[in-house]
Amino acid sequence: MSRQGILFVISGPSGAGKGTVLREVFKRVEGLNFSVSATTRKIRAGEADGVNYFFISDDKFDKMIKNGEMLEFVGKYGNRYGTPKDAVKKLLDEHSDVVLEIETVGATNVKRLMPNDTVAIFIAPPSLTELWERLDHREAEENCDKELRFRTSIGEMMCAYGYDYLVVNDDLNECVDKVVHIIEAERNRIQFNKEIIQNIIDKG
């Protein structure tokens, strides 16, 4: 008897602070496996291939799509981002919990493709003013000005309605607490623990 593995999808607009939140969450929750996404964008200072992303060529990305190796993929600011399917599937088959940090549209697609495995958490900025500030302090994506990124983020906010949870990242510690509560709570959800009741009754 093992609990079913859960696919936690963390998303939200650029500037919401997903990456920072997740780093803290991983320090506090046991048994989480981070699934590294693939991207065609250039590697930034401080990033490492296979850690932040698998940085791959357009040709390689095309091939992975063609071979059905991507669970989901989206284009953003001229670059592409995708989730390699095999690693996620292998971990879930082993009853392990997986964390994906992906784009808002990709997250909606994963939730639709795997509704019985997925818990989708939307990280939102406390206000658009604050989001604007954060985009200012953040290293710019290539080939994209701040105004466009801001307008894109507002559109991304509307994706939240398709998620399971909404966490506003105002105070980092409070935000991390909430995501930790969500992950630990979902591990007790009936849909992931159906065998346990029968097991208690059967074993006496």
Added chain:
Amino acid sequence: MSRQGILFVISGPSGAGKGTVLREVFKRVEGLNFSVSATTRKIRAGEADGVNYFFISDDKFDKMIKNGEMLEFVGKYGNRYGTPKDAVKKLLDEHSDVVLEIETVGATNVKRLMPNDTVAIFIAPPSLTELWERLDHREAEENCDKELRFRTSIGEMMCAYGYDYLVVNDDLNECVDKVVHIIEAERNRIQFNKEIIQNIIDKG
């Protein structure tokens, strides 16, 4: 902008330890309101009217049902148990969170009556052997032998599939941790926070 109030329904078979778990949960979670149930059973040593239950007569119970004042009610071992509707409704209208500790069938009914407000948590014993032991150490309900209560509990276990969460009460502290996680997590669920996204976009 206020978050919607949530109705947390805690249930499970006799001997699962719901009462003990809830006492600890109330020490650790802020903003929870316990809704006191009504019953026709006799008051036990250590219990207080209006605290553990409203201890009312059969006539009064009949009247409350007739007047539509019960959210749900069930019979068990010749006694009746019910949830007065007004107190629950008033708290939810005020955007407060409410906790009901009720019988398994009643919990299923509340979940069906108010699916958009209710989070149902099932507390289960770790094994039937352990449940048998706990019934032994527990003050007996009037007019009901242990064997019948044990068989009833097994039947109640099967109700778990209709709940949102399953928490096995093996170690008390771990069980309390899990219920705390569930309550804090659900406060961030999209269905209870729909206004927040629109509010962030509107206010800028």
